[in-house]
Amino acid sequence: MGAWGFVSLAYGIVCGTLVVYWMFLKRRYRQAEAEVDRLRSSEIIGSDDKI
């Protein structure tokens, strides 16, 4: 492998890993956000039922 091959490999791995981690983190973020919304809305429905 030539010098640019090593450079491309390093930059490719770093950019790829950071993009994959960002996508993974975004997914966790959206899932947690959806769960909070779901629990909050069911809490409001529950409190309405008590009234």
Next chain:
Amino acid sequence: MTQSKKRKGILGGLALVAVAIGLYWSLAVAPPDAYQGEVQRIMYLHLPSILTAYLSYFLVFIGSGMYLWKREKRDDLLAHAAAELGVLFTALTIIEGSIWGKPTWGVWWTWDARLTLTAILLLIYAGYLMLRSLIDDENRAASAAAILGIIGFLDIPLIHMSVYWWRTLHQPPSILRPDKVPWENVHPAMLTALTISFVGFLLLYFYLLSLRYRVGEMRQEIKALRLERGA
């Protein structure tokens, strides 16, 4: 859209722009090194990665210390989020170093003092994340992890000084050295590429940290809401 989400979006956008400019400077503008040639361009990733990892472990150190002192959950959330990102950036540092080492030293890995201590740093904080998941009691897990987070930070001065204390294959620092200021030692175009790349990494780091911290906060909220509903 909430203010917090807007701020995260702006930070993410700035990070993307800075990283793109950093990549352009590193790959197209900065000249090749007189001795190492094009392979030296890996340094524009390697140095910002390890400095970002050090910053992350400093935040783990601060968050852990504050948690043990004040027992406030937000400090533990910060330490946990920073540890995860620290592991990511340390792993990237080792991979970049290894790819640079093959054409420069002729080997992918050697048991050099700095490399070994950096690998130990990665293992300590990977252990920190494992420890948290192994202990069921949340407060006990946070306390145990905080102690490990503080002890682990002691490895960083050892890593920095290792090139002075032991005979190592890894070269001494070019930027953070006591006898010279960076612009006396590094070509201005190279120093610019390094600076832009570092700013890009920092912005990206704080963007990812804000997302990861918020995930931790929401998980706490979910637990509290589930408890409330169960009660």
